Amino acid sequence: MNLKFRVLKSIIKQGFQGMWRNRGMGVASVASISAVLVILGIILILILSINNFVMDTTTQFDEIQIYLEDNINDGFMTNIEETAAKNKGVVSIIFESKDQALENFREDWGDEAYLLDGLENNNPLPNSYIIKVEDIKYAGNVVDSLKGLDGVEKVQYDKEVIDKLLMIADYIRVGGIVIIAVLVFVSIFIISNTIKLTVTSRRREINIMKYVGATNNYIRGPFMIEGVLFGLFGALISIIIVYVGYEYFFELVNEQFYTLFSVFLIVPKMIFKDITVIFCAIGIGIGAVGSIVSMKRFLNV
Amino acid sequence: MIKLINVSKEYDNGVKALSNINLEINKGEFVFLVGSSGAGKSTLSKLILKEEEVTEGKIYLNDLDVTKVPNRRIPFIRRNVGMVFQDFRLLPNRTVYENVAFAMEIVGSNPKDIRRRVPMILSIVNLSSKASCFPDQLSGGEQQRVSIARSIINNPPVLIADEPTGNLDPETARDIMRALMDINGRGTTIIMATHAREIVNDMKKRVIALENGKIIRDEQKGGYELEVPSTKEYN
Numbered sequence: 001m002n003l004k005f006r007v008l009k010s011i012i013k014q015g016f017q018g019m020w021r022n023r024g025m026g027v028a029s030v031a032s033i034s035a036v037l038v039i040l041g042i043i044l045i046l047i048l049s050i051n052n053f054v055m056d057t058t059t060q061f062d063e064i065q066i067y068l069e070d071n072i073n074d075g076f077m078t079n080i081e082e083t084a085a086k087n088k089g090v091v092s093i094i095f096e097s098k099d100q101a102l103e104n105f106r107e108d109w110g111d112e113a114y115l116l117d118g119l120e121n122n123n124p125l126p127n128s129y130i131i132k133v134e135d136i137k138y139a140g141n142v143v144d145s146l147k148g149l150d151g152v153e154k155v156q157y158d159k160e161v162i163d164k165l166l167m168i169a170d171y172i173r174v175g176g177i178v179i180i181a182v183l184v185f186v187s188i189f190i191i192s193n194t195i196k197l198t199v200t201s202r203r204r205e206i207n208i209m210k211y212v213g214a215t216n217n218y219i220r221g222p223f224m225i226e227g228v229l230f231g232l233f234g235a236l237i238s239i240i241i242v243y244v245g246y247e248y249f250f251e252l253v254n255e256q257f258y259t260l261f262s263v264f265l266i267v268p269k270m271i272f273k274d275i276t277v278i279f280c281a282i283g284i285g286i287g288a289v290g291s292i293v294s295m296k297r298f299l300n301v
Numbered sequence: 302m303i304k305l306i307n308v309s310k311e312y313d314n315g316v317k318a319l320s321n322i323n324l325e326i327n328k329g330e331f332v333f334l335v336g337s338s339g340a341g342k343s344t345l346s347k348l349i350l351k352e353e354e355v356t357e358g359k360i361y362l363n364d365l366d367v368t369k370v371p372n373r374r375i376p377f378i379r380r381n382v383g384m385v386f387q388d389f390r391l392l393p394n395r396t397v398y399e400n401v402a403f404a405m406e407i408v409g410s411n412p413k414d415i416r417r418r419v420p421m422i423l424s425i426v427n428l429s430s431k432a433s434c435f436p437d438q439l440s441g442g443e444q445q446r447v448s449i450a451r452s453i454i455n456n457p458p459v460l461i462a463d464e465p466t467g468n469l470d471p472e473t474a475r476d477i478m479r480a481l482m483d484i485n486g487r488g489t490t491i492i493m494a495t496h497a498r499e500i501v502n503d504m505k506k507r508v509i510a511l512e513n514g515k516i517i518r519d520e521q522k523g524g525y526e527l528e529v530p531s532t533k534e535y536n
Contacts (some may be wrong), residue, residue, distance in 0.1 A: 008410040019392065208390050211350075212406045213380035216373070276303065 011218060012063060015225025022198045026230055029194040033234025033286060034241065036187035037279050041242035044275070048174035049267050054169040064142055065156040067130040067253030083145055084131055088137030094130045101125040113292055126153060184282060191290030195227055199294055206298050216299050223291045231287025235279040242279075243272055302351065302490050303459065304330040306424035308358035308489070310344050310514075318344040319514040322358070326492065328458070331485045332495040333526055334500050342417045342494040345511070346461045350382055351375050364456065376389040380413055383452030383460040385488075387467035389444040391436040397447050398432040404454045418454065426480050442473035449480055453489065460484065466500065474500060497523040 006155040019026055066080065084093050096104075102125055133139050143157050199206070209219050247268040254265050311317050319341045325409055326332055334342045348360060349354040351367055360367040362381065368463040370378060374479060391400050392470060397531055407413045423429050426446040436444050445465055452460055462481065466474035485491045501524060508523030509516060518527065 006411070007407075009408075027512045085473070136521070205392055208392060209386045209407065210376075211379060211390070212404045212407055213376045213378075213455070215376045218376075218407060 005235065008221075011221035011224060014222035015132055015229065018202075018222050018226045018267035019229050022201075022226070025194060025198045025201075026226075026233075028290045029191055029227075029230040029287075030237065031186060031192045032194065033231055034238035036183055036286075037238035037283065038189065038215060038241050038245075040183050040282070041238060041246075041275060041279070043176065043179055043183075044278070045246055045266065045271065047172055048271060050172050051169060052266055054165050054172070057165055064131040064133070064139055065150055066145075066146055066207060067126040067154040067156065068128060069153045070126065072151040078147070080129065080151060081148065082151055084129065084142060087133075087138065087142045089134040090142060091132045091134050094132075096128050096130055099204055100125055103129065115213045136166060164233065182284065186292050187282075187286050188293070189284050190279070191227065192293040193231065194293035195223065195230075195291045198226070199223065199298055203298060210299075218300065220292070220295050222294055224288055227291030228246050228284050229287070231283035231290075232257060232280065232283070232289075233283075235283030236266075238283075239276055239279050243268060248270075255264050284290075302326055302330070302363060303492075304359075304432055305345075305348075306359045306361075306366050308348065308360060308419070309356050310341075310348060311354065311356045312353075319348070322514075322516060324509070324516065324519075326334060327487055328490055329485070331482070331491045331504070331506045331507055332493070333504070333508045333523075334492060334511065335496070335501060335508060340511040341514040342511055343463060344514075345491070346384075346463055349459075349461065350384070351378055361497045364398055366434040371375065380455055381459065382456050383455075383457040385445070385448050385460065385462040385465045387464040389436070389441075389468075391444055391451075393436055396433050397439070400436070400447055401451045401454050403452050406489055408469065408507045409502055410455075415521055422454050425453075425483065438471070441469050442476050445473075445477050446480055449477070449484070459490045459492070461512050462491065462495075464495055464497075466495065467495065473497065476506070500524040528534060 066079070066084075068080075076215055081093055084090060099120075102116065102119060102123055105125070106116055109116065131142060133142060139157060139162065143155050147155050206219055250265055250268050259267055302323070303326040305322050308318070308319060308322040308324075310319040315442065316386055322341075323343070334345065344353065348355055349362065349367065351370060355368050358368070362378065365378075367378060385532070392403065395403065401422060402415050402419050405418065410418075415509060420432070422434055426449055428443060428446055430451065431439060431443060431447075436447065437446070445468075449462075449465070454471070460481075465476050474497060481491055481493065482504075505522045505524075507521050510518040510523075519529065
């Protein structure tokens, strides 16, 4: 146990030493990792923003309105309520009477509300249920279960809009994952090449280590630590660049953006934690995998 | 100590480096391996270190069948066989002390032992005063002595020296030989592959001569050539 600990300590020490000795090459690795991560960050923010936009928009359409026939009897109403409640994901079922509907109209119309005067006695608006669902994906089932029930005049739900938006969101998610995967792959390739250069320049050292009886793990260890440290530095730099850069951009355009699309950009503070975790994980992963890949060839002595 | 039974080695490209080698080297022996380039000297040491796999036969190192050792255990064979090379193979960015200590760190030695043992070994090879020098501040002979110190620091029972005097002038070469003899005197078995005719003739040790992958001569207290002068030119 003591022996293992000493070997481990020696490996870690060598990792830090190696990083310091190869700082020239290290700067190149760190720069390429942070470049990739910055691009990744931009794409990530773009995807999150678009996703946000889509989600925001869908919440504006996530109500299902069930218009009821006039003179509906209580039995039918209870039946409709119970049927709706049985569906998965239903958050609330609110009854909106004719009078309330008219009142809502008045509020919406504001100054022109006087046009609605006089309708109180002969209100053309139907009674209705407004059903909210937890997630838009549950809406389809709710709609299907209620259509054609006794007492239901019409089920109002903007299925096509929602479906399209959801489809867009899906495409964006898949596209984003693909782009991120490609970028990660590219950066593994970059770092493994940079590390390969440091490994090649230290081939002699590796060769000597093998002759003195160092195990493969002992030889690999310092390089992996070096790679991980490079990855971590690259991640930290790119986090700062992306965060500061995005905050600046956010201050600059958020208001205009809202006036144009009536959606807010993602607030920088909200993504800071995610970006930190994601970048550190990717950076460390790239460093470790890159060094393992590049070491492979040199260990067969 | 070291035993080769019917060892043959054919490389993937079809070159037959060694064929049917039978050999036994006892504990504490000093053995010269001689022969022209390509005779199979290096292949022999590579097989003992399991740097290459035998095509046929068995190699025993202290009753351990080297040919059956799984790959991940290879480092542990190498810890039992010190290696010295013609080109020294020192780490240029480490001091003499660090170069030697490094071999102990790899096997996870206690720092206290390292601090105690490295100066001791450096004094055996007469380098105590150069402990904090870097390799490029040393002469060739001194560098070779560092590499010898490194090879014996973990007390291996066997030391293989592959033309350790190849890059050195005769005077320095004699120094190296003295160091090796000293180590041999402390009980380490030494196998030295060499082209240095004078050294072999002076030392009167066991000589194994290889030619075309076969042992053509194995004599105690031998010389570089057979008594009958050969027509072959050696440098």
